Amino acid sequence: MTNADIVDLFEQTARLMELHNEDPFRIRTFSSAAFNIDKLQDDITQLPIAELTQIQGIGKSIASRIREIVDTGQLTDLNELLARTPEGVLAMFRIKGLGAKKIRVLWTELGIDNIRDLQMAAENGQVAKIKGFGAATQEKILASLEFLQSQAGKVRMDKARMFAQVLHDELKPVFPSVEISGQVRRQAQEVDTVQLLIETADVIGAMNQIDQLPMLTRNDSQSSPFVWRGQLSGTDVGIEIKLVPEGQLPRRLFIETAAEAHLEQIGPTGMTLLQAALTAPSPTDEAIYERAGLPYVVPEMREDQFAYQWASRHHPDELVTWDDLRGTLHNHSTWSDGKHTLAEMAGYAQSLGLSYFGIADHSQTASYAQGLRPERVAEQHREIEALNAGFGTGFRILKGIESDILGDGSLDYTPEVLASFDYVVASVHQTLTMTKEKATARLLKAIENPYTTILGHPTGRLLLAREGYPIDHKAIIDACAEHQVVIEINASPYRLDIDWRWIDYAQQQGVMLSINPDAHSTAGLLDMHYGVAVGRKGGLLKTMTFNALTLDEIVDYLAKRRQAKGF
Incomplete structure (x- = not known):
């Protein structure tokens, strides 16, 4: 049990209380507790009630529930709410644009308690007739349902890797030759089947031993004498374990990976x-x-024919690796919505062998993320200067910001404030429902802004949860080439945005790409591993990777860019 587990349970409790129209004060109590615990850096799971109540925002009532969660793995308040909530209603929380209040209306007024009935009601026009909904909301619901259906049975890269490794570690003591293959080995950003290969001469015995694993449930209709198929407990992603004759594992590993x-x-x-x-x-x-x-x-890269085109121009040794990364440029701290202080984030980056850490906390419009007002920007810069004085010459914190791209495409500060940063990551966070023309025009204006250094997560997508807004990728990339703007590969496994299929085109246009973790904690810096994986999938060269520049090179690059832009 971790702080994050406690936060998840409290947030779910608050949502279901709102769904059931319970006391607003109690709802705020659980919601605030989740918010406060999420910001804590120290592990609270081992603290007694007396010490928990000393933490800001945690009273005796919440402290006792924290202990209940840690000691039992459950929360009575949540269990009671779940018992009163149909499973189909719970699933409706996954639909973009539907919060607890709207779900309550659908449930109580239309009697809708599952996604299938909701889709039928929306297709029949019934949802649009409900007060507070309308045709636009109805269309958004249908679009979200279509997207969720297309993503069913899939997991993100990070979860797929974890599932595959867990299975590998369970099987390895029993079978000497076990390999992770398929989509996981080729680092697919979304995985519908976690596949492993086992070399064995005893097929029947191997099948029986796989069935002994309590975490697995076999699907008899889909399995065969040489292939075990089923699910991992608690997930709906497919698990496939293929049995390979002795001496054939390397050959089968190649075939199953591609x-x-x-x-x-x-x-x-x-x-x-x-x-x-x-x-x-x-x-x-x-x-x-x-x-x-x-x-x-x-x-x-073993996805399609693109890999052969790339390989006719380049050698695999040219691809970026983790060891090529020299710094990190899109990160958050407790100055905005991060979990760790600036000093802790920078110190961890240094411990990873990086030579620069770029802070890019949220800008002022992002009030939901404690975005920095201009006076707080100045305060943060003073802290950066003090910290840099202690680091010496081999490591440096760079002064950046993640500036919101506003609705009209402008950035979130005056030119005077923007000029105080070493670099600016420009990203869209609000008003995400846009036509392709509107989204493209908005990004183009931001790219043309002389203060924009890096275009952050260009489509705003959240894998398996939210489809990105549509953009004209070629127009965006061409504009970045014209205005010397770097494009981010947001390495968070929730995003992996820009999509790997556009990496090679960007390079051909002379646009550098930056593998940015968008880290909100020290552990988040390690997400750059996922960014490296999708970068390699798209053919990203180390010579075109922005944060593969050395400290001296990136400082020189940023200085020359500022001079060329006239600020």
């Missing part, structure tokens, strides 16, 4: 990559590509 479109490529020898994989005398990856007459492609 997507079908990649295996279908015909090489100069006249055979497809799949045919080469099945017939190559040596089962190594390099030998298989050589037999097909095709250039070697790293596992991350």
